[in-house]
Amino acid sequence: MDSSEITLEAVPSVSEIPAADWDACANPAGASPMPATSFNAHSKTAYNPFVSHAFFSALEASGSACARTGWGPRHLLARIEGEIAGILPCYLKSHSQGEYVFDRGWADAYERAGGRYYPKLQSSVPFTPATGPRLLIRNDFDRDEIGTALASGVVALCEMTKASSAHVTFAREAEWKFLAARGFLQRTDQQFHWRNQSYRDFEDFLASLNSRHRKAIKRERREALASGITIHTLNGSDITEDAWDAFFAFYMETGSRKWGRPYLTRTFFSLIGESMADNVLLIMARRNGRWIAGAINFIGSDTLFGRNWGAIEHHPFLHFEVCYYQAIEFAIRRGLKTVEAGAQGEHKIARGYLPQTTYSAHYIADPDLRRAISEYLKRERAYVAEAGRELTEAGPFRKTAEPS
Template sequence: MDSSEISLEAVSSISRIAAEDWDACANPASPPDTIGGLDKLASRDPAAVSCARSASRYNPFVSHAFLSALEESGSACARTGWGPRHLVARLRDTIVGIVPCYLKSHSRGEYVFDRGWADAFERAGGRYYPKLQVSVPFTPATGPRLLVRENADQERIRSVLANGLVALCELSEASSVHVTFAREAEWQHLAGHRFLQRTDQQFHWHNRDYQNFDDFLATLNSRHRKAIKRERRDAVANGITIHALTGSDITEEAWDAFFDFYMETGSRKWGRPYLTRTFFSLIGESMPEDVLLVMARRSGRWIAGAINFIGADTLFGRNWGAVEHHPFLHFEVCYYQAIDFAIARGLKTVEAGAQGEHKIARGYLPQNTYSAHYIADPGLRRAISDYLKRERAFVAEAARELTEAGPFRKTGDEET
């Protein structure tokens, strides 16, 4: 296939791309009637949902349903500083590749921090914004970024998309392109197209074919095992009950309560939460089987909750909030319930979101994340390249030390 046969276009709304075309690139191995959510399949055979996911590398965040909900709800749009510039590759009349891309006027909601780069460049007389951001807005979760249709020439189209991002950077008069939370193979591919490589770390839990939570606890040393048992007991000591809701069990009443939690906690953490109330209703309609809402209830009302999204083999923890604060309730709702659900569903990994070394004591270990950065200005590029070499070494050493400090039993540890 000659790359000259491929045309590229940047579109200003995901609504300009049919869901079937988008999802054929984003989650190409998904069965046709699971595209954009698994609700149709679940209504006929709930057990088939897990089979459908495991047959693919299904990632809910790059689905048309999720990204469309962000735009339609006003969460990710030009007004909020996330102007869609999705790059679309066509071979004749067929869409063969897509990059979810946004023209940004700030660096908020990304979780890979470049404000220091922006400040330094602007102090030197440069203009850092606008920039192009290839990511899922407000979502620090690893997933595909160069989306290619299954039967297309994968390597060639990824190269066309990577070169297209560089060209779009120039046409947009942007300072840079940032591809964040990419899969490692994409990260390596982009390095061959003048993108600088950056690493960071999160904390993920890995399922070693556990049959239940006690199996997981048995792999921990005595001190951590006892601490987790105490935390789980104390979390529900005040008459609190925990409810794991998926699909049609998630009512608008539950969404109302969760949004209150999200706003209360988000306002304290960020000053202005990113997601609108409409966003949650939209995903509840379009992808209910992809959502796990863990809610805590006391004295007849919801008091806390966490939202998770279900992928092919991964449970992605996202937002948490509460209107009452009880010891260890955050750990129970966000971490331990996620482990319970992953074991029950046979999921291999729980990604618990950004940052948080406190997760190590709960069985979540360091995991590299990858981002790639094209910097147009040669001087800024040299400075960032030097910085990233040192940063990658620091991240690798920190991961080694934190893994050593993990809660798992070492060979020769005595059982108590």
Template sequence: MASSEITLEAVASVSDIPAAEWDACANPQGNPNPLEQFDTLALPVVAAGNSCAGSRPAYNPFVSHAFFAAAEASGSACARTGWGPRHLLAKLDGAIAGVVPCYLKSHSQGEYVFDRGWADAYARAGGRYYPKLQVSVPFTPATGPRLLIRDGVDPERIGEALASGLMALCNATSASSVHVTFAREAEANYLGEHGFLLRNDQQFHWRNAGYTSFDDFLATLNSRHRKAIKRERREAVSADITIHWLTGGDITEDAWDAFFRFYTETGSRKWGRPYLTRKFFSLIGESMSRDVLLVMAKRNGRWIAGAINFIGSDTLFGRNWGAIEHHPFLHFEVCYYQAIDFAIQRGLQTVEAGAQGEHKLARGYLPQTTYSAHYIADPDLRRAIADYLKRERDYVAEVGRELAEAAPFRKGGDEA
């Protein structure tokens, strides 16, 4: 029997791809409705022989069609902001069998895996680093699938087509490189077998060891850290501050207005220009409100601070934070401790608290290696980067070991 034909296509907008077709590749287990089904969460599914996909969580909100649609339709991720969509499709006899979310970029902002040094070195050598292709969720340093493959097809064959298709797209767009960031480890290794260079970095994640309450979690920490966290939580709300969880229909446009003020106030100090537009938040409010948790702080009858989180089937993803009043430890309470509380109450296994931040270690968030894969077209630049990445991987591994040893959890002889 003749083999089915695979064709590749790049499209300039996620709106050119039917949402049901995209989501069948991105989240083939569907959305388990995390607000109502925490007691029946699906376990990770392993597709037989799927060496490029590995185990796939039942639902990841960031790779849903709705998230990309909001980022692009809001003007947050578009050609004008340096994020020109070039989503790669693999079609099997004309039907979409695989998708890679991909952007043609004119800069290295909003990625959280830093390659500006590579760009500068290449420019000094007379090369042109931009444009480059970025395979990621815009402005989102959260691990998730990047080669999105529909169930029921040969994952090895579709994965091979997508990997080679990225290299072909790099050549067709005159890009210098392809960067697949915050991929799952199995995916990164798969791309490494197909000519990509591997890069490791580090984040801090909280793991749920079957805790029944926040106090249950605190009991696993050594005395010094347990007392420090209790003090921080008391002082964070000492100025008559109350904390509120908003999700689903509780998130009104007034709440989005308040959160956007916090986001722009804090983002302007950190980045100069916040990445996400006000329209983005309204759009996810319309299409993804059940996947969103806003942790908001109120004082004297008005919202003063907040953090946005996205709810996966087994992970709470912390994203953006902002405030218009400064109060000691309020950031830790809203972003870290409330996230742990929510995860425990909802039976979630992990809290990902975003990029960087060794200060998270003392608050029970442990080092976790993150993975990316990079295709560099120029052989000279590729050799130089490959040498650098080997040394960087060794450094990241050593730092991770040292940080893990400094974890705040009680050891055998520690006092209760």
């Protein structure tokens, strides 16, 4: 189709977009768990729970991501003959909180120079540092054409909203390259992911580690449960409102210490419990008849995504058991390829989680700010690449010659 037939529209709520249309773009039916190797390989990507209509709806309907909290929805739609062909999830933001790709230094420098950095546009899943598709395009449309229209559309939306910039964060590498070819600056960072090498069970995974790390993990797992703690995995209908109440108390306690004001409301958890419980895994710790700690995970077709953790009692190594080792055991049982354990944390390397590059793309309207950021990002990309190589080399896995 000729690109002149594409019309663009920004809508102020995910509720204005039919769930079937959104999900047909975000998670096309029949998607198989194969990584996209090029921008045109979307039909072979895996199911990602974070880009589902249900997840965005829970964020917005619960008051977690809304104009009042500084996340004003401006979801960009591309239509052809009235049919939604593509979506760029997008928010008009008045701050840089809840993003995990840090641009506060850019904002401070620009404002010291007399500029106005906020508002800005943010294409991401709020409060969720997990890689996934950002240019959501139906399988039966030309991806280059629709993707180009969405990229041009968010630039035009910057001008319309008087935003300083547009940021597409935790994008897939193919989208990162696609947007770079259309004038966006390229940024990288790293997380730590666990890869399933067709392990039979947790012991088989341990056998792949060198003896020092293998012994350390066994000791940590023993000591984590030494105080009479039991671990429970809850999924689907097993997750009751009582369990959500307990988990929310953990989330508030830990979130208040880390961020001052936790991002997600109690209603958010009830909503995802209603709409996507089969894609949720709560790993909960219990002692003396009450829940004392827990972690929430989301289940994709090939990936377990670890998200929030919290506790009201603190015991040695319990965080590692609940967040890392239990996640690995679940992934092995389910035959999942990857565990993504969230943002940051080099301590994850000793637990078998290795560096993985993450990607974001940035449109900066002011040419002077753009030049300064471009130079900075060249140096940052080189640093991230070198750090990833060094950290991978220092990983806990056995060298070929080491006996098991």
